[in-house]
Amino acid sequence: MGESAADILKHGFGEFRAFVNPLIAERARLAREPIEFVRVEGGVLHDAAGKSYEDLHGTQMLGHRNPAVADAIRGFLDSDVPNWFPSRVNPWAGRLARRLCERTGYSNVFFGMSGADAVEAALKLARAATRKPRILALTGGYHGCTFGAVSLMHDGPLHDPFGPHLPGVEKVPFDDVDALAKALAPGDVCAVVVEPIQGEGGVRSLSPAMIAAVCELTAKHGALLVADEVQTALGRSGRFLASEAWPRKPEIALIAKTLGGGLVPISAMLTQRETFERAYGQNFFIGESHNTTFGYNGLSCVAALATLDLLDDDLIASVARRGAEFRSLLAEALRGNPLFTEVRGEGFMIGVELVHAPHPWLSFEHFGMPELAHQPTIGPLLCYRLYARGFFAFVCGHDWRVLRLQPRFDIPDARLAELAKACREELDHLANLS
Numbered sequence: 001m002g003e004s005a006a007d008i009l010k011h012g013f014g015e016f017r018a019f020v021n022p023l024i025a026e027r028a029r030l031a032r033e034p035i036e037f038v039r040v041e042g043g044v045l046h047d048a049a050g051k052s053y054e055d056l057h058g059t060q061m062l063g064h065r066n067p068a069v070a071d072a073i074r075g076f077l078d079s080d081v082p083n084w085f086p087s088r089v090n091p092w093a094g095r096l097a098r099r100l101c102e103r104t105g106y107s108n109v110f111f112g113m114s115g116a117d118a119v120e121a122a123l124k125l126a127r128a129a130t131r132k133p134r135i136l137a138l139t140g141g142y143h144g145c146t147f148g149a150v151s152l153m154h155d156g157p158l159h160d161p162f163g164p165h166l167p168g169v170e171k172v173p174f175d176d177v178d179a180l181a182k183a184l185a186p187g188d189v190c191a192v193v194v195e196p197i198q199g200e201g202g203v204r205s206l207s208p209a210m211i212a213a214v215c216e217l218t219a220k221h222g223a224l225l226v227a228d229e230v231q232t233a234l235g236r237s238g239r240f241l242a243s244e245a246w247p248r249k250p251e252i253a254l255i256a257k258t259l260g261g262g263l264v265p266i267s268a269m270l271t272q273r274e275t276f277e278r279a280y281g282q283n284f285f286i287g288e289s290h291n292t293t294f295g296y297n298g299l300s301c302v303a304a305l306a307t308l309d310l311l312d313d314d315l316i317a318s319v320a321r322r323g324a325e326f327r328s329l330l331a332e333a334l335r336g337n338p339l340f341t342e343v344r345g346e347g348f349m350i351g352v353e354l355v356h357a358p359h360p361w362l363s364f365e366h367f368g369m370p371e372l373a374h375q376p377t378i379g380p381l382l383c384y385r386l387y388a389r390g391f392f393a394f395v396c397g398h399d400w401r402v403l404r405l406q407p408r409f410d411i412p413d414a415r416l417a418e419l420a421k422a423c424r425e426e427l428d429h430l431a432n433l434s
């Protein structure tokens with residue numbers, strides 16, 4: 001017999017603190033995050049007291065434990081087909097790749113297990129295809145925590161301790177067209193890696209001028225354009241890929257997060273057959289030189305196929321429309337509050353920028369955490385107050401002034417209205433304190 005869920009729910013949270021990462025556990029405790037969820041109903045998390053929470057992280061865009069994806073996984077496990085093929089020629093990977101290509105206009109797919117895996121695949125593909133050394137990323141970026149990806153990370157505690165970083169990586173200031181042009185001019189850049197909307201950088205969309213420049217200049221100088229769509233893809237921005245709206249299709253687009261329906265890990269690097277062949281087409285050894293053992297497993301692909309079935313054009317169009325309506329509602333609700341700056345984003349990828357009020361009491365120093373003294377508090381305090389209202393919201397990792405709201409796609413309108421009202425009332429409360 002396996003371990004019982006009841007026993008794990010009783011002891012496993014403490015075991016996480018003891019055996020996995022005490023700092024994550026302590027951070028969550030200090031921030032008073034709801035931690036001990038025991039049940040999912042209707043896509044929503046519940047704690048032992050029966051209180052429900054909307055998860056606004058964005059990873060579960062189809063709701064927690066989506067029943068259609070769970071059924072597909074269950075059906076696969078109940079069958080007798082192989083999950084893993086020693087040759088690596090896995091028919092489920094083949095079908096999923098075909099479906100992704102038909103949907104996006106790409107013609108070649110590499111599968112990984114995480115967003116960072118897909119980023120690594122892109123960096124290696126670009127180096128091997130172009131044989132050029134330099135890689136450009138933007139300040140404010142977040143591309144994951146493996147070595148290549150972390151080299152592209154915005155400077156700071158998630159990046160700095162790991163030097164020396166991947167040679168050849170340089171950061172261009174966000175949205176600085178002149179700096180991009182100058183960095184690309186020598187013609188020795190293999191890839192420019194950008195997020196269409198920076199997530200951890202503060203829900204910042206690339207400006208139309210920067211999009212035009214990055215599309216034109218990468219083509220001119222022979223660099224591959226990599227759209228890191230780990231946050232923006234699969235409808236989150238109101239389009240299947242946010243980069244669909246760009247004047248030039250990037251050579252590479254990266255997707256992850258909900259590709260496995262929020263239940264199993266899987267990521268994908270989408271590219272074109274000719275780019276793959278330029279990089280890896282010379283001989284059999286090179287053809288297998290980028291690989292991951294479980295990247296081609298049937299179970300993950302089955303979950304992703306079920307996810308693609310759910311993410312039809314109507315659902316994605318509704319994300320575009322409802323996202324715009326919710327952003328207006330939220331901006332209207334928050335207007336006039338002295339701590340509010342603006343609501344921004346696309347689709348259901350939404351950022352609320354707040355004022356960094358330098359109040360001596362509302363400071364991490366005052367809360368007994370001098371190492372965070374430079375960090376703004378209003379965003380984290382608003383998150384804290386939203387927990388009590390049944391909303392699990394976050395601030396952006398690189399910019400704590402910005403509240404990040406990424407609802408599931410089938411969140412009812414009434415719940416969005418409650419979220420706007422809760423943001424207004426709780427921010428009013430904080431404004432009165434400060």
Ligand SMILES: Cc1ncc(COP(=O)(O)O)c(C=O)c1O
Pocket residue numbers: 113114115116117119142143144145195199200228229230231256257
């Ligand atoms: C834009 C972007 N790229 C890459 C990643 C890394 O994904 P993963 O955490 O699955 O490795 C993230 C993670 O949030 C991300 O936001």
